[in-house]
Amino acid sequence: MKVDTFLVEEFMDAWEHKVELNIAETCVAPFKLNEFLSLVGEEDYLEKLRDLELTYGYPGGLPELKEAIAELYKDATADNILITHGAIGANFLTFFSLVEPGDTVVSVFPTYQQLYSAPKPFGAKVKLLRLKEENKWNIDLDELNELVDKKTKLIVINNPHNPTGNVVEERILKGVCEIAEDVDSYVLCDEAYYGLWLKPEYAAPSMVDICDRAIVTRSFSKSLSLTGLRLGWIVADKEVIKQMAPHRQYTILSCSILLEKLALLAVQNIEKIYERSLEIIRRNYEIMKNWVEKEPLINWIPPKGGSTAFPRYHLDMPSEELAVRLIKETGVFIVPGSSFEIEGHFRVGYGNKTETIKEGLRRFSEFLEKLT
Numbered sequence: 546m547k548v549d550t551f552l553v554e555e556f557m558d559a560w561e562h563k564v565e566l567n568i569a570e571t572c573v574a575p576f577k578l579n580e581f582l583s584l585v586g587e588e589d590y591l592e593k594l595r596d597l598e599l600t601y602g603y604p605g606g607l608p609e610l611k612e613a614i615a616e617l618y619k620d621a622t623a624d625n626i627l628i629t630h631g632a633i634g635a636n637f638l639t640f641f642s643l644v645e646p647g648d649t650v651v652s653v654f655p656t657y658q659q660l661y662s663a664p665k666p667f668g669a670k671v672k673l674l675r676l677k678e679e680n681k682w683n684i685d686l687d688e689l690n691e692l693v694d695k696k697t698k699l700i701v702i703n704n705p706h707n708p709t710g711n712v713v714e715e716r717i718l719k720g721v722c723e724i725a726e727d728v729d730s731y732v733l734c735d736e737a738y739y740g741l742w743l744k745p746e747y748a749a750p751s752m753v754d755i756c757d758r759a760i761v762t763r764s765f766s767k768s769l770s771l772t773g774l775r776l777g778w779i780v781a782d783k784e785v786i787k788q789m790a791p792h793r794q795y796t797i798l799s800c801s802i803l804l805e806k807l808a809l810l811a812v813q814n815i816e817k818i819y820e821r822s823l824e825i826i827r828r829n830y831e832i833m834k835n836w837v838e839k840e841p842l843i844n845w846i847p848p849k850g851g852s853t854a855f856p857r858y859h860l861d862m863p864s865e866e867l868a869v870r871l872i873k874e875t876g877v878f879i880v881p882g883s884s885f886e887i888e889g890h891f892r893v894g895y896g897n898k899t900e901t902i903k904e905g906l907r908r909f910s911e912f913l914e915k916l917t
C-alpha cells in the first residue's frame with residue numbers, strides 16, 4: 546500500500562541526529578530517567594519493579610493507567626480510554642478503525658502530516674482546511690462548513706497547533722463541534738501538546754470535555770517530556786472505544802507494561818511535570834520572542850501554546866535551502882516550511898534546553914547578517 550512521503554519526518558531523519566544545535570525540537574526537554582524519578586519522589590522505583598513479570602500487558606492498556614488518565618477529563622472512566630504507541634499510534638488507530646473507502650476526511654492544513662496523509666490509504670478523500678497567516682492561523686468556521694458534506698467521517702484538528710503554536714479557543718472548538726453534529730461526523734482533535742499554554746489565559750478545554758463527537762489523542766512525548774516511553778492515549782465515547790478494540794488487537798495488542806508503570810507515575814504527578822514544562826517553554830519563548838523582534842528578516846504570528854512556532858523569513862531563498870545551509874554553515878537545525886508544504890516559513894521549537902536555543906539563535910543571526 547502506497548503512502549505519501551512523510552516530509553517532516555524525512556527531513557528530521559536526514560539531519561536531526563547530525564546537527565549540533567537543534568532549535569526545532571517539539572518535545573519539552575525530555576527527562577533523564579533519574580530526573581523524572583526524583584521529580585515524582587520515587588528514586589527507588591526501579592527496585593520496586595524487580596518482581597514485575599515481563600509478560601503481555603492488558604487489552605486497552607494498564608487498568609490503573611486508564612483510570613488515572615480518565616480523571617484528567619470531566620466525565621471519563623477507564624472505558625473511555627485506550628493506551629497506544631504514542632499519539633502517532635493513537636491517530637493511526639483512529640483512522641484504521643473508522644475510515645472507510647468513500648468517506649471524506651477534512652483536516653486542517655498545515656499540520657502534522659500524519660493527520661491528513663494517513664487517512665488516504667484507507668480510501669478516504671481528504672479535503673484540506675487551509676489555515677491562513679492573515680487569519681492568525683485560526684480555523685475559519687465558514688470555510689469548514691463549505692468543506693464538509695454527508696460523507697464526512699472525520700473533521701481533524703490539532704490543538705495546540707504544530708507548527709504555528711496557535712491555540713484554538715473554546716468558541717471555535719464549539720463551532721467545529723456543531724458542524725460535526727450537523728453532518729454526523731466525528732472530530733479527531735490531536736492534543737499532543739495539551740497543557741502547554743504560554744499564558745494561563747490561553748488555556749483551552751480538551752475537545753472531549755465540550756463535544757460528544759470528539760476523539761482526542763494525546764502523547765507522553767511533548768508536554769510530559771517522556772518521549773522515550775513511546776506512549777500516548779485516545780479518549781472518546783465508550784462505543785467508539787469498543788469499535789477500536791479489534792483494530793488495536795491487530796496493531797498494538799498491548800503496550801509494554803514496564804513503560805505503562807512509568808507512565809502511571811507521570812499521570813499521578815502530572816501537575817509537577819506541567820510545572821517543569823511550563824517553566825521551560827515560557828522562559829525559552831521570551832528568548833525567541835526577543836530574537837524575532839530584533840531580526841529585520843523575520844516575523845511571526847506569536848504562538849500561544851504548544852512548543853513550536855512558524856516564523857516567516859524575508860529572503861529570496863527556498864526554505865529547504867535555508868535550512869540545509871543553516872545546518873551546514875552553523876550546525877543549527879530548523880525545519881523548513883517545505884516539510885509542511887508551505888514556503889517562506891520555518892519551524893522552530895522552544896521546548897529544548899535554554900542554552901541550545903540561545904546559542905542556536907545567536908548563530909542564526911550571524912548567518913542572516915552575512916546574507917545581507
Ligand SMILES: Cc1ncc(COP(=O)(O)O)c(C=O)c1O
Pocket residue numbers: 571630631632633634657703707735737763764765766767772776777
Ligand atoms: C501534532 C502531533 N501529533 C502527534 C505526534 C506524534 O507524537 P508521539 O511522539 O506521541 O507519537 C506529533 C509529533 O511531532 C505531533 O506533532
